[in-house]
Amino acid sequence: MLGVILEKKKMTNNLVKSRFKAMYIILFLGMFICSFGLIYMIIELYDRLAINGLKSSIITELFFGFLIILLLKFFSEYKVIRIDRENRKLTFYSPLVPFGKSVDLTQYTGKIKQIEKGFAGSYTVGYLVDNKMITRIRISGLFYKNFDELFSAVGLKEIKDYEFNIWKYYVLLYTGRLKIILKEKKNK
Helix, strand or coil: CHHHHHHHHHHHHHEEECCECHHHHHHHHHHHHHHHHHHHHHHHHHHHHHHCCCCCCHHHHHHHHHHHHHHHHHHHHCCEEEEECCCCEEEEEECCEEEEEEEEHHHEEEEEEEEEEECCEEEEEEEEEECCCEEEEEEECCCECCHHHHHHHCCCCECCCECCCHHHHHHHHHHCCCECCECCCCCC
């Protein structure tokens, strides 16, 4: 009996799970309900524009496309993350990936941290950098109580000295992908 308890405790120490902040669970549920209203509104607006002959307007299609992309981007941020330290696997579940996706952390060379400012104040965001030095997975500190624990459980070294400017910040913020170029050290 004691062996089973110790084995379970060892297994728990190797597995780190994300814990959402209560405010963002409520926000997610509210946005999920509002998204159905938004989809209904888009369908009604599309039908009304079809009556007026504007159904095939490029501006209308771009507007609807923008709304759909915005909705998908929002839902992609909500991830339930599980990190298995022993097997070096990160698994995440989201409304867009309900059955989960596993990532082998040995395929990544490092991680970077960024400070982002938004309506909720400043928060830290972490990105995993693959072997080609491109950011791949985003972990937002806005949603998680245990962001620091998640970020350290990844077990990769943090890349600190890389080229970064305002343009790269916006590329990283909106696309999630950025080629990391290390700064050359000046030898004296």
